[in-house]
Amino acid sequence: MPNETPDIAPVVEETATDIADMEVRGAATIADAAAAALAAQAQRSEADSSEAFREELEAAASALYETRPTAVSLPNALRYVLRGVEGETVEAMRESTVARAEAFREDLEQAQETLGEVGANRLRDGDVVMTHCHSTDALACVEAAIEDGKEIEAIVKETRPRLQGHITASELRSMGVPVTLIVDNAARRYLDEADHVLVGADSIAADGSVINKIGTSGLAVNARERGVPVMVAAQSIKLHPDTMTGHTVEIEMRDEREVLEETAYADVAADGDVPDDGLTVENPAFDVTPPRHVDAIVTEHGQYPPESIVMLMRDLFGETTTDPWAV
Numbered sequence: 001m002p003n004e005t006p007d008i009a010p011v012v013e014e015t016a017t018d019i020a021d022m023e024v025r026g027a028a029t030i031a032d033a034a035a036a037a038l039a040a041q042a043q044r045s046e047a048d049s050s051e052a053f054r055e056e057l058e059a060a061a062s063a064l065y066e067t068r069p070t071a072v073s074l075p076n077a078l079r080y081v082l083r084g085v086e087g088e089t090v091e092a093m094r095e096s097t098v099a100r101a102e103a104f105r106e107d108l109e110q111a112q113e114t115l116g117e118v119g120a121n122r123l124r125d126g127d128v129v130m131t132h133c134h135s136t137d138a139l140a141c142v143e144a145a146i147e148d149g150k151e152i153e154a155i156v157k158e159t160r161p162r163l164q165g166h167i168t169a170s171e172l173r174s175m176g177v178p179v180t181l182i183v184d185n186a187a188r189r190y191l192d193e194a195d196h197v198l199v200g201a202d203s204i205a206a207d208g209s210v211i212n213k214i215g216t217s218g219l220a221v222n223a224r225e226r227g228v229p230v231m232v233a234a235q236s237i238k239l240h241p242d243t244m245t246g247h248t249v250e251i252e253m254r255d256e257r258e259v260l261e262e263t264a265y266a267d268v269a270a271d272g273d274v275p276d277d278g279l280t281v282e283n284p285a286f287d288v289t290p291p292r293h294v295d296a297i298v299t300e301h302g303q304y305p306p307e308s309i310v311m312l313m314r315d316l317f318g319e320t321t322t323d324p325w326a327v
């Protein structure tokens with residue numbers, strides 16, 4: 001039993017706070033930041049034994065893991081880095097941790113580029129995509145299509161309550177894509193002008209369910225009804241290994257103030273009374289889109305009908321896993 005709480009580098013605490021506060025957000029970006037934080041922990045460690053070094057690294061991984069529960073890219077990233085920690089001495093372990101984290105970050109970038117090329121093949125010249133939230137994997141598909149010389153237009157849902165659609169709109173505009181920004185409630189009306197719904201994912205379950213920003217499932221149901229194909233761009237880091245043994249994915253509930261600011265609370269409360277015990281504000285950050293409403297999951301290994309994604313999961317994960325820091 002260790003006598004003291006392991007030292008966590010301040011930069012790890014800062015990264016954890018940034019992820020929890022959504023200063024760093026989006027599944028791929030969170031994974032990248034978590035790997036960088038573990039490398040920083042290794043670099044700054046003053047541990048005097050290999051056991052102490054490992055305890056610090058596991059404590060850092062645990063702090064990062066506790067930030068947000070839904071994007072499986074976070075535990076997958078932590079597990080990947082921790083499994084690569086090798087050596088008998090602190091110096092050797094430090095070097096292997098840093099190298100592993102760097103390799104992870106390079107692979108992540110490469111996977112997104114490859115995925116983009118696969119996704120671009122689904123987009124034709126002149127197509128209009130409708131987006132929800134902000135997904136770097138989804139935008140990689142549009143970027144690759146543009147590099148292929150195709151003209152793409154976008155209808156961008158603003159995505160209440162955090163308005164990630166503004167980030168999507170800005171990045172698409174920087175690529176030269178004409179953008180129509182709409183409120184979320186206008187999505188069904190504008191689906192008639194869209195050739196694809198294009199979204200990312202925080203987790204993909206073994207049955208092909210897609211866990212992504214709240215509102216994705218309603219959009220997919222409407223898209224199916226309007227005959228618009230739904231394409232999910234998700235690197236394999238988004239595949240959730242625990243769902244292979246029946247576990248479900250936790251949906252993050254975020255602070256009600258994101259939906260209703262303190263200053264607006266009295267407008268909604270009975271007779272303007274604050275607090276109002278009968279008034280509940282709920283803020284689920286994600287929802288689950290069943291596989292029957294998804295046409296294709298695009299990964300760096302190719303595109304899959306959602307029902308077949310379990311084949312890729314078996315290839316990549318083999319048997320299932322335990323807590324990310326249990327190496």
Ligand SMILES: O=C(COP(=O)(O)O)[C@H](O)[C@H](O)COP(=O)(O)O
Pocket residue numbers: 025026027028029071132133134135136137138164199200201202212213233285
């Ligand atoms: O739902 C979100 C972000 O939610 P939040 O803003 O709450 O983190 C994104 O669609 C996925 O994370 C995929 O993003 P990426 O493709 O960049 O991994």
